[in-house]
Amino acid sequence: MTSAPVLSFDLHARIEGFTLDCAAQAFPGVTALFGPSGSGKTTTLDCIAGIFRPDRGTIVLNGRTLFSSAERVHVSPERRRIGYVFQDGALFPHMTVSANIRYGLELAPGSRRRIDVDEVIRLLRLEPLLARPARQLSGGEQQRVALARALAASPEVLLLDEPMASLDAGLRGIVVAYLRRIRRDLGIPMLYVSHSITETLALADRALLMQGGRISAFDRPSRLLLERTAGFWHESGALENLLEGEVLDAGSTGAGRVGVGSATLFAPVGGRQKGERVMVSIGASEIILAIRRPEGLSARNVLAATLKNLDMDAGRAYAAVDIGTPLIAELTESAVADLKLVAGQQVFLVFKSSSVAVLDADVA
């Protein structure tokens, strides 16, 4: 939190009745720009990338002024050294995967190339796809190629606009794992737009909360998401908790235990070995909340937790709970009323081990 900002921006724009009025900074690591749809997240990214020109403001990247209305500076997108990964990948359909990845690489002068493209290809497991035409790829493959293409140009910051919006749950876990690798191994700062709480929790070091064209908060994702009533969680669709963990033990039947932070989960670990890093995914609606420790259940997971926050919307309630790691549980408003749930109280979480999907963190 103490390091210098990579990117600072202060943007003011009016677009067809909508007012964008936001200022923030992004630091090394992953900064999530989190908020409901229509809050101005994509417009903010478009301003930073130079695709959309704000009415007033400044954008500074590593000390370089990219935009300044006062100084009449507007650097064109191709000179900004900002990578952009779009929702749908936006690959060049008439080129192979390899030509897509090399496109930006060949335009970057040698002195600016900081990324080893072979390493990116290896990290994202793209070797088998290199000769394939881009238009023949599946959704998850397209996003991995888009990511590699953006990274190969050695950007100073990477913008990601809901790169997983069009992927199903299983693929999302895999792409999250790839993004975590990129964060760990390449050290390129990322600004990550999402309206998914779970993605934000799984990826971001810091989160900016955006509402109605303004950035209203900046904090650690767990604090921001657990302690502020966001009021738009229902927009995330089926909420899924994505957590990183480690296989603690694995039985011969494929049943085993995964350590997530200080908590231990019973989960189907398959043929994985003890000590393997994994991502686990738990659907928010799979989690049952109890106010007393339940006994005599067939469900294997019963965890003590603190209820941090409750968000009610259209008959549904979203409970942000803390088991040493933040989790979201989905229940009904009437259940909240019957149990007289209030923020701050001790609760117990119950879910079957089969509700925990175990995904590879280092996708092999």
Place this chain on the structure above:
Amino acid sequence: MPSDLSIVLLTLKVSGAAMLVVVPAGLGLAWLLVRRRVPGRFWIEVLVSLPLALTPVVIGFALLSLLGRNSPVGRLAFDVLGRDIAFTWVAAAIASAVVAFPLSVRAFIVAFATVDRRVEIAARTLGAGPWRVFFTITLPLAYPGILAGVLLGFARALSEFGATIVVAGNIPGQTQTLSLAIFTRISAGNDSAAFGLIGVTVALAAASIAVHNYLLARATSLVRDRAAGSRR
């Protein structure tokens, strides 16, 4: 009477020269109309398409007024070149270009509009300037539709008659293209002499339209593939 072959060659020269102007100008205009906010866009499109609805005789008359030695443009051309443009093969090429232009431009507009803007923007963020994006992304993706537009315009230029006869006359060996020669021979009651030229005309037109339709079918299937690819 010039040989059939020289008439065909003259027609190809006139139509080819017309397309050399139509293609770059048409691509530029279509790109501006699709990708930039052009003031007065609506009226520009009306003006561009006007020759489609106008009788070519009127276009010929307008060109004659413009290129004749009494107009400033014609005067300037005469002073610079030392000769008139009206009633030369160049005038025939200009007439063909004007009638072919709307057909090509309309096809180019459709071709550019099918190119995903986000894909072009992605290329910009990867370090490509606007010209590089145009030549490496836009043009290759729009290419089947563009080629279809070129062929449609070329087919129209080949068959041009009304504007040509007014602004370029019907001078054998100089401005007498296929359609003018056929008209001349039929008017003289020399139907049998016209048959060869009619055969060439039909063959050229059929070939142009066939290739055009083939490319258009390919272009739409490419768009379908792309849409299907992004859904997967």
